[in-house]
Amino acid sequence: MKLKRICTGLMATAALTLMTTTVSAQDIKLGFNGDLSASPSAQSGHAAVIGMEAAIADINAAGGVLGRKLLLVTRDDTSAPPKSILNMSELIDNEKVAAVFGPTNSGNAMAWKHIPNQKKVPVIGNVGSGTDITKPMSPGADNYMFRVSMVDRDQVAVLMAYVKKNAASSKVIGLMAETTGYGQGGLKDMQEIAQMQGIKPAATERFGVGDTDMTSQLSKMKAAGVDTVVVWAQGTPIAQLVRSMEKINYFPLTLTSWAADNITFYDAAGSTLAEKPLFMRTVSETRTPAQQKLFERVGSKLKAPSSFSFALHGYDSVLLYAEAVKQAKSIEGSAVRLALEDLKIPVQGVLKTYNKPFSKANHEALTAKDLVWIRWKDGKLMPYTDALIGTLTSADFKQ
Numbered sequence: 442m443k444l445k446r447i448c449t450g451l452m453a454t455a456a457l458t459l460m461t462t463t464v465s466a467q468d469i470k471l472g473f474n475g476d477l478s479a480s481p482s483a484q485s486g487h488a489a490v491i492g493m494e495a496a497i498a499d500i501n502a503a504g505g506v507l508g509r510k511l512l513l514v515t516r517d518d519t520s521a522p523p524k525s526i527l528n529m530s531e532l533i534d535n536e537k538v539a540a541v542f543g544p545t546n547s548g549n550a551m552a553w554k555h556i557p558n559q560k561k562v563p564v565i566g567n568v569g570s571g572t573d574i575t576k577p578m579s580p581g582a583d584n585y586m587f588r589v590s591m592v593d594r595d596q597v598a599v600l601m602a603y604v605k606k607n608a609a610s611s612k613v614i615g616l617m618a619e620t621t622g623y624g625q626g627g628l629k630d631m632q633e634i635a636q637m638q639g640i641k642p643a644a645t646e647r648f649g650v651g652d653t654d655m656t657s658q659l660s661k662m663k664a665a666g667v668d669t670v671v672v673w674a675q676g677t678p679i680a681q682l683v684r685s686m687e688k689i690n691y692f693p694l695t696l697t698s699w700a701a702d703n704i705t706f707y708d709a710a711g712s713t714l715a716e717k718p719l720f721m722r723t724v725s726e727t728r729t730p731a732q733q734k735l736f737e738r739v740g741s742k743l744k745a746p747s748s749f750s751f752a753l754h755g756y757d758s759v760l761l762y763a764e765a766v767k768q769a770k771s772i773e774g775s776a777v778r779l780a781l782e783d784l785k786i787p788v789q790g791v792l793k794t795y796n797k798p799f800s801k802a803n804h805e806a807l808t809a810k811d812l813v814w815i816r817w818k819d820g821k822l823m824p825y826t827d828a829l830i831g832t833l834t835s836a837d838f839k840q
Contacts, residue, residue, distance in 0.1 A: 468511065469509050469511050471540050471541075471542065471762070472516065474528045475518055475545035475549070476544070477490070482546060489752065489754060491739050496755070525544055526549075538562070540762055541563075541565075542567055543566065548623060570590055583778065587781055591807060592805055592808075594634070595812065595840075596698060596699060599721055600721070601634045604635075614642045615642060616628060616670070617647070618672065627698060628645070637840075644667055655685040659685055659691055663689065667693055668693050668694060676704075679701050679706050679718065680706045683718065684711075686714075700720075704747045707820070722815045723807060723811060725823055726746070735756065757788075765780035784799065809838045
């Protein structure tokens with residue numbers, strides 16, 4: 442009997458040891474929830490996933506995080522808010538992911554941001570740029586929404602600062618936006634920041650995301666004497682806008698959202714008209730050595746070379762999450778959130794070095810000073826500058 446008890450005890454201990462070993466060796470699951478197939482911006486989501494996969498491969502090759510490998514689980518939300526909400530619950534409740542990345546479309550993040558905040562699961566956005574995505578659910582509340590991507594309001598702040606300094610040429614301003622949540626959120630930012638800058642738009646026009654003829658709205662702009670138009674829309678409708686400008690031979694200075702970097706814009710506008718707008722981006726096709734190295738590694742997998750910026754965002758977002766887990770010594774959501782808000786060690790990303798990128802009050806890793814001016818030139822996204830751009834400083838970017 443004594444021998445039997447000893448053997449039973451040893452077997453129990455061995456089973457417990459095996460169970461512990463199995464649990465500690467489990468992969469750390471990360472989720473991506475975004476459009477990968479449906480809308481023109483799906484190529485951006487696809488690029489972010491490619492960047493994330495590259496970062497995960499590098500981290501795993503170096504031993505993983507806390508001795509565990511990272512594993513990416515992706516869900517395509519087909520740009521539909523109901524599907525995106527369902528994906529979010531599935532990733533958190535069924536897949537048991539430790540963090541979620543994405544989405545592609547800003548409106549989808551707004552539709553489900555309450556879920557990760559309630560369940561205390563960190564989200565690091567790496568595509569969607571809607572201004573309100575990273576705002577807490579209520580003042581002072583713990584906030585699980587972080588971002589490594591552009592922010593609409595930062596872009597607007599830079600564009601409006603340019604308009605303000607360009608007063609000698611930009612005398613009459615018009616605002617235009619598509620009627621989606623993305624467009625109307627950008628329009629709100631444009632109107633508020635224009636007021637801060639003392640800019641009074643002479644006309645404001647809207648158009649549908651699927652519209653192919655904006656000559657009616659542009660004719661009103663022309664009649665109002667608008668010489669500079671600031672546009673917030675996705676790539677294809679911006680293309681239809683410049684094509685409509687050609688129809689009535691009316692080409693005001695056109696400043697747009699970063700969606701003009703999408704290859705769908707270039708293809709729909711054509712090579713000549715594509716060179717009309719100026720916009721902001723996080724990277725041009727003049728890359729640093731580290732960026733070029735990553736491009737050579739993943740470029741052939743991208744739907745279009747112009748989507749590479751999102752691969753950079755995806756790569757760096759995983760690096761920041763991994764560093765937070767190392768610092769927290771845990772994948773528990775609230776511990777990782779606190780670590781992200783106070784990263785002790787600078788993180789060398791491919792886009793930039795992140796030195797305390799987040800805080801309790803700020804969950805944006807990129808700011809207006811990280812943006813570069815871009816214009817399509819000979820089919821490439823090239824840096825743009827002029828006499829005014831060189832004079833802009835952070836103090837000009839009113840928000």
